[in-house]
Amino acid sequence: MPLLWLFAILLALTLAGYGAGRRRAVASAGGDIRRLHSRPIYYGLNVALAALVPALLVLFVWLLIQPVVVESRVSGLIPEIAISDSTTRSLVMSDVRRLADGLDAVVEQGEIGSDAVQGLQVGDEIRALLGRAGVALASDVQPAVLAAAQRYRMISARGDLARSIAVLLLAVAGLVFALSRISRDFRARNRVERAVLALLIGAASIAILTTGGIVLSMLFETVNFFGQYPARDFFFGTTWSPNFRGNSQLGILPLLWGTLYISFIALLLAVPVGLFSAIYLSEYAGPRVRTLIKPLIEVLAGIPTIVYGLFALVTVGPLLRDYFAQPLGLGSSGSSVMTAGLVMGIMLIPFVSSLSDDVINAVPQTMRDGSYALGATKSETIQQVIVPAALPGIVGAILLAASRAIGETMIVVLGAGAAAKLDLNPFEAMTTITVKIVSQLTGDTDFASPETMVAFALGLTLFVITLALNVVALIIVRKYREQYE
The missing domain is CATH 1.10.3720.10 (MetI-like)
Incomplete structure (x- = not known):
């Protein structure tokens, strides 16, 4: 499922939860909102946040982890013989990702079915398909690279499907759980304000976390550099x-x-x-x-x-x-x-x-x-x-x-x-x-x-x-x- 559709469904669930939360709160008070602990809007917001926030957090983490997992699994499929002296495994993986994107473009434009892509072999057929889809290749496709790209597509497709199912199930579960807890004495305003406070703290922490991530990313690579080049020559060299x-x-x-x-x-x-x-x-x-x-x-x-x-x-x-x-x-x-x-x-x-x-x-x-x-x-x-x-x-x-x-x-x-x-x-x-x-x-x-x-x-x-x-x-x-x- 494309991310845009997933966001649209989450938005629809959020709006539906907001409306259902308001109606259930008013119904629990017998139609008299003065008997509610909080205003009806807070009950609706509580249900909407319960459906949206956990699902978005899981989606964000999934989007960060899935590419790393897919690449680690596909990278092991590339034999050493497919890596020449002038390239590295990371450069070969770049070709794999580019070819996988090209195969996706071929499928989206209707040139070939998704199942048929997995059976393609190296030859003029794949170059012709990619050419008609507007995907240009700098060199001939190696069999190992094509096999890795096909595997990359398959694992990514499975991961996307599992991601969509997990996110939607979590959103529905959060919506149902929040609705089940609504009563006229439920402190919805307190819950919403705590959620907003957590959101503000998270926003304030972004700058700190970003700075820490930047420093750590540079620090690790700098340590690798000084493992190959003397630090004294770097800091005191004049050339x-x-x-x-x-x-x-x-x-x-x-x-x-x-x-x-x-x-x-x-x-x-x-x-x-x-x-x-x-x-x-x-x-x-x-x-x-x-x-x-x-x-x-x-x-x-x-x-x-x-x-x-x-x-x-x-x-x-x-x-x-x-x-x-x-x-x-x-x-x-x-x-x-x-x-x-x-x-x-x-x-x-x-x-x-x-x-x-x-x-x-x-x-x-x-x-x-x-x-x-x-x-x-x-x-x-x-x-x-x-x-x-x-x-x-x-x-x-x-x-x-x-x-x-x-x-x-x-x-x-x-x-x-x-x-x-x-x-x-x-x-x-x-x-x-x-x-x-x-x-x-x-x-x-x-x-x-x-x-x-x-x-x-x-x-x-x-x-x-x-x-x-x-x-x-x-x-x-x-x-x-x-x-x-």
């Missing part, structure tokens, strides 16, 4: 020269230097401009000027980064090369740290400006009035009252901008180049960690090689850097924040 044929030098220092150098230049532009514009908008600009300027600044945040990258490549890079780098003898390339840093700084201005403006506006007006009453000028009030009071939010805005700068990719690719080196010249081409993560994971590469798994070590390093920024910001806020009653 980045990956080679998928072996003898790679994977030192992170050139990438880390390029990341911090470009981010520093970007923040050097974005923080003063963004903070000063926020102070002007909140303390000096009139309502009409603020209404006009603030949306114009925020437009910068909506521009795609690829557009900023093209702007760096076509306009800013040649401008810096022709008027600064070449006349000063500092370089002859339009791709440089300065190009990427300046364009990235322009992109970060709205992050600093908008957040700082909102935080400054949140400072109570009574604090301003008290400062003016003591004889302070506007500039003194801003410096000694407003900025200290808004410091946590300002630091948060700067931290957000720094994290955004460290994680930027497209501007660096088009504006700074791809050269991994240690250099102080801001008009030389350099690169960042994020660019190399993309390059190491791009293409048909072996995910068991250190040249590919190094991307996870680079990602974990970026995570640690961001975490350190958060810790430093927290220390600064606690030390310099002004406390007010």
Whole structure:
């Protein structure tokens, strides 16, 4: 059964349970809803949640587990002889999944029956069928791959059928159980509120669980990487020269230097401009000027980064090369740290400006009035009252901008180049960690090689850097924040 149909049936059961719960509650009170413990809507919601929530939880878990189980069972059917020296079992399994999807497309378009698919043999017939269904194959289908794909389809179909039956039975059981417990003294409102509280706690836990999953996924692969490549050479090596044929030098220092150098230049532009514009908008600009300027600044945040990258490549890079780098003898390339840093700084201005403006506006007006009453000028009030009071939010805005700068990719690719080196010249081409993560994971590469798994070590390093920024910001806020009653 397709997932869309399953969701539609669950929705119908939920609505039916809601209506049945309301009617049963009213009937248990003899038609007088004043005799009920809770309002009729809570009885209906209790039945609806009992039918929907457990079924959705089982469906979610099933969707996560079934692909893993199917692949583990099918992968063992592929003989070692079917795996060549240039491929791995994971790449063969990719072909199996692609071929299984193609066979499903053939069945859906009516080219052949579902049972007949299991009897197909390697030859021109299967290629013709897939061609008529619009499924193209890069090479001939091997018998072992076809057999694995047929097995994959069969196990997946059985799993889908079992999933649909289990989910629907659970939904019906929950609906019947909830209906059987309804009486006029049943505390339906308490049950619904506890269910809503659990839902809110689950929503709040998603961010924590997601962060934990990201860290663990990177950590496991990073451990595998350091099992093949020395950690000392990775953290202290000054040469980045990956080679998928072996003898790679994977030192992170050139990438880390390029990341911090470009981010520093970007923040050097974005923080003063963004903070000063926020102070002007909140303390000096009139309502009409603020209404006009603030949306114009925020437009910068909506521009795609690829557009900023093209702007760096076509306009800013040649401008810096022709008027600064070449006349000063500092370089002859339009791709440089300065190009990427300046364009990235322009992109970060709205992050600093908008957040700082909102935080400054949140400072109570009574604090301003008290400062003016003591004889302070506007500039003194801003410096000694407003900025200290808004410091946590300002630091948060700067931290957000720094994290955004460290994680930027497209501007660096088009504006700074791809050269991994240690250099102080801001008009030389350099690169960042994020660019190399993309390059190491791009293409048909072996995910068991250190040249590919190094991307996870680079990602974990970026995570640690961001975490350190958060810790430093927290220390600064606690030390310099002004406390007010």
